[in-house]
Amino acid sequence: MTRSTVEICCTDRYPFRINGRDTKVEKTFWFTKKGDEFDLRTESEYAGRVQYSCNKKSCTLRITDLRESDSAEYKFRFITNQPAGSFTGSPGVTLSVTDADLQVQVSRSQYSNWAMLQCHSRCRLPDRPSYVWYKNGQMIQAETSSSYSVSFGSADSYSCAVKGLEDFPSPSVYAPKLLSVSVSPPADLMEGSSVNLTCSCDANPAANYTWYKRNKNKYLSKEPQLVFRSIQSSDSGEYYCTAENKLGRGTFEYIINVKYAPKTSSVSVSPSAEIVEGSSVTLTCSSDANPAATYTWYKENQTLPYGPGSIYNFTSISSEDRGKYYCKSENQYGQINSTSPFLDVRYAPKLSSVSVSPSGQIVEGSSVTLTCSSDANPAANYTWYKENQTLPYGPCSIYNFTSISSEDRGKYYCKSENQYGQINSTSLFLDVQYAPKLPSVSASPSGQIVEGSSVTLTCSSDANPAANYTWYKENEDSPKASAQIFTITHTRAEHRGNYYCEAQNSRGSTNSTLHLTVVAVFPGAWKSAVVGTAPAAFLAIIWLSVFLIIRQMRASTQSSEPGGRPDNREQCLPNQSEQQDDIHYASIHFPKNQTDPVYSNIRAGPRRHKEEEEVVEYAAVKFNSGSTANVSMPTR
Structure with a gap:
C-alpha cells in the first residue's frame, strides 16, 4: 500500500550580480505540463494538496493525499530580475503513484439523498472479513459489513480498513471542499485581453465542474476553466462554478470586473422642454466606463471652467449660453466625446439697429434699402416707423425705396418683437440729397x-x-x-x-x-411812373394829392384875411383875364377789376419869386379799383 504524502526537493544556483546589477529572484513555482508552465497551486486537481517550502537556495514541493493521477514529471522554475533571467531545472523528478490496495467506492442514485460507501480491496481477503469505518479519522463503527450509507452533501470525510489491518486504512472520500477560482493573468482585466478563470477544489472522488453566470439559465462551461479569448465590458458580472461528486456539491462565486475605456457617452438636458432666458438648466454627462470616468465640459470646442463632475448647471441661463455642448469622458484606459446637443435658449429681442444700403450719399431717385436687425430667439417680427409714424409695411426686416424722394428724408427706426418682448432700434437719419427746387x-x-x-x-x-x-x-x-x-x-x-x-x-x-x-422823380415835376397795383399805393397817392390841395387853399385864405400884414414887396398884377379864377376839378375813377397799371400825372409849377403869386396846378389822378368814385378838386 502506498503512502499518501510525498516531498520533492530542488536546489538552485545563480550569479548574485550580472553587469553591475544585483540578482533578485522574483518568482518560484513547480509545474508538470510540458510547454504549459502553470503553477501547480493553480491547478484544480492539486488544490489544497500542494505546499511550497522555499529559501534562497532550495525549494521543496509537498503533495498530500497522493493519487494515481499525480504520477508525472515535476519541474522547478525560478524567474529573476535579470534580462533573460528565467531558469528551469531539467530533467525534473518523476513521480509514480499506484492505487491503494484498499479503497472506498461511492455510489448514489440520481434521485436519492443518500450515498452508499463500499470498502473494496484489490487483494485477496479471508472469507467474511470484518471492516472498520472512520469518520473524519475517528472510528465510528467496528466489525461491520463493507458498506456504509451517508447523507449526500455531508462535509465529513470517510475511510475504511479491514479488521485487524487498521494501520492500513483506505484513502478518505469526501465531498468537494476548499473551492477556489484563480484568474490568469492576475492583473486588472482589460477589455480585449485573454482571460482564464480556473475553478479548483479538494474532493475524493474527483469533482466535476460547471461554470455559470448569475441571472443566466444556461451553463457556460463544463470544464474547470472558463476561457475568454477577448473579454468585453459586457462580460463583467457575477460568475460561479460548481464542483460536484457523489458525496456532495460545492459552489464558489467570483465577480469579473473588466476595466475598460469610456464608451457610449451622451449628454442629457433638463428641462427637456423649451428653455427660456433666466431659467435654471442642468446638463448631465453619462458614459459606460470602468473605472468610472471623469468629465470635462466643452462649448463649441472651448473648454468650460468647470470641475470633473458629470453635471453642468446654469442657475440663470442667458442668451450668451446658447450653443452646442458636449463632454469628454476619460479614465486611464481611454476617452470618448459625447454627443453634442444644441442648447436653444429663447429670449426677447435685444441690440436692435437699422442699417442703410448704400451706406454713402443718398441721391433723390436712387434705390435705397433699410435693414432692421436684432438678436432674438425666435426671430423677431418688425414694424417700421418714420418720425413716430407707423409705416404701411409688413413685418419684414427690410424696408425698400425703389425711387427715393426728398419727402422721404427723415428719421427712421424699427420695432423688433417676439412672444418674449420687444425693443425699439436706434434712429437712423436718412439724408436724401436733391437739386434745388424752383426758387x-x-x-x-x-x-x-x-x-x-x-x-x-x-x-x-x-x-x-x-x-x-x-x-x-x-x-x-x-x-x-x-x-x-x-x-x-x-x-x-x-x-x-x-x-x-x-x-x-x-x-x-x-x-x-x-x-x-x-x-423816377425830377425837381419841380412828377414824371410818369408805373405804380404798383397794391391798394395801399393808391391810397397814399390820393392822400398826398388831397394834402397838397388843402395846403394851397389855406395859403390863399391867409393872404386875403383882413388885418393881415401888408405885403410891401413889388407885385406884378395880371391882366383881367388872369385875375379871373377858373376852377377845374380832378376826377378820380375806380373801375372794377382793372388790372392795368395806374398812372399818376403830377405837375408842380416853379416858384418864381417870393413876392410873386404862387401858381399851383393840381394833380389829376386816375385810379383803377373795384368801385367808382368821383372826387372834385379845385385847380387854379
Missing part, C-alpha cells in the same frame, strides 16, 4: 421802387445740400451778387428791369425771375 424770389419793399431809395431782393430754394445763390440781371453776363440776399442801396432808372436768381448745389441748379420797377 422763391421777393423784393422788399414790394411794389414800385422810388428812385434813390433802397431795395432788397431775396431768393430761397429747397435743396440738399443747401443751395448757393447767384443774382443776375437780364441781358448782363456778369453776376450782380453771389448771395441769397441782393441789396441795391440807391436805385436809379437803369436798375429797372428783370432780375433772376440761380440756386445751385452739387446735384443741379434752377432759377426764377423778378421784375423790378423804379419810379
Whole structure:
C-alpha cells in the first residue's frame, strides 16, 4: 500500500550580480505540463494538496493525499530580475503513484439523498472479513459489513480498513471542499485581453465542474476553466462554478470586473422642454466606463471652467449660453466625446439697429434699402416707423425705396418683437440729397421802387445740400451778387428791369425771375411812373394829392384875411383875364377789376419869386379799383 504524502526537493544556483546589477529572484513555482508552465497551486486537481517550502537556495514541493493521477514529471522554475533571467531545472523528478490496495467506492442514485460507501480491496481477503469505518479519522463503527450509507452533501470525510489491518486504512472520500477560482493573468482585466478563470477544489472522488453566470439559465462551461479569448465590458458580472461528486456539491462565486475605456457617452438636458432666458438648466454627462470616468465640459470646442463632475448647471441661463455642448469622458484606459446637443435658449429681442444700403450719399431717385436687425430667439417680427409714424409695411426686416424722394428724408427706426418682448432700434437719419427746387424770389419793399431809395431782393430754394445763390440781371453776363440776399442801396432808372436768381448745389441748379420797377422823380415835376397795383399805393397817392390841395387853399385864405400884414414887396398884377379864377376839378375813377397799371400825372409849377403869386396846378389822378368814385378838386 502506498503512502499518501510525498516531498520533492530542488536546489538552485545563480550569479548574485550580472553587469553591475544585483540578482533578485522574483518568482518560484513547480509545474508538470510540458510547454504549459502553470503553477501547480493553480491547478484544480492539486488544490489544497500542494505546499511550497522555499529559501534562497532550495525549494521543496509537498503533495498530500497522493493519487494515481499525480504520477508525472515535476519541474522547478525560478524567474529573476535579470534580462533573460528565467531558469528551469531539467530533467525534473518523476513521480509514480499506484492505487491503494484498499479503497472506498461511492455510489448514489440520481434521485436519492443518500450515498452508499463500499470498502473494496484489490487483494485477496479471508472469507467474511470484518471492516472498520472512520469518520473524519475517528472510528465510528467496528466489525461491520463493507458498506456504509451517508447523507449526500455531508462535509465529513470517510475511510475504511479491514479488521485487524487498521494501520492500513483506505484513502478518505469526501465531498468537494476548499473551492477556489484563480484568474490568469492576475492583473486588472482589460477589455480585449485573454482571460482564464480556473475553478479548483479538494474532493475524493474527483469533482466535476460547471461554470455559470448569475441571472443566466444556461451553463457556460463544463470544464474547470472558463476561457475568454477577448473579454468585453459586457462580460463583467457575477460568475460561479460548481464542483460536484457523489458525496456532495460545492459552489464558489467570483465577480469579473473588466476595466475598460469610456464608451457610449451622451449628454442629457433638463428641462427637456423649451428653455427660456433666466431659467435654471442642468446638463448631465453619462458614459459606460470602468473605472468610472471623469468629465470635462466643452462649448463649441472651448473648454468650460468647470470641475470633473458629470453635471453642468446654469442657475440663470442667458442668451450668451446658447450653443452646442458636449463632454469628454476619460479614465486611464481611454476617452470618448459625447454627443453634442444644441442648447436653444429663447429670449426677447435685444441690440436692435437699422442699417442703410448704400451706406454713402443718398441721391433723390436712387434705390435705397433699410435693414432692421436684432438678436432674438425666435426671430423677431418688425414694424417700421418714420418720425413716430407707423409705416404701411409688413413685418419684414427690410424696408425698400425703389425711387427715393426728398419727402422721404427723415428719421427712421424699427420695432423688433417676439412672444418674449420687444425693443425699439436706434434712429437712423436718412439724408436724401436733391437739386434745388424752383426758387422763391421777393423784393422788399414790394411794389414800385422810388428812385434813390433802397431795395432788397431775396431768393430761397429747397435743396440738399443747401443751395448757393447767384443774382443776375437780364441781358448782363456778369453776376450782380453771389448771395441769397441782393441789396441795391440807391436805385436809379437803369436798375429797372428783370432780375433772376440761380440756386445751385452739387446735384443741379434752377432759377426764377423778378421784375423790378423804379419810379423816377425830377425837381419841380412828377414824371410818369408805373405804380404798383397794391391798394395801399393808391391810397397814399390820393392822400398826398388831397394834402397838397388843402395846403394851397389855406395859403390863399391867409393872404386875403383882413388885418393881415401888408405885403410891401413889388407885385406884378395880371391882366383881367388872369385875375379871373377858373376852377377845374380832378376826377378820380375806380373801375372794377382793372388790372392795368395806374398812372399818376403830377405837375408842380416853379416858384418864381417870393413876392410873386404862387401858381399851383393840381394833380389829376386816375385810379383803377373795384368801385367808382368821383372826387372834385379845385385847380387854379
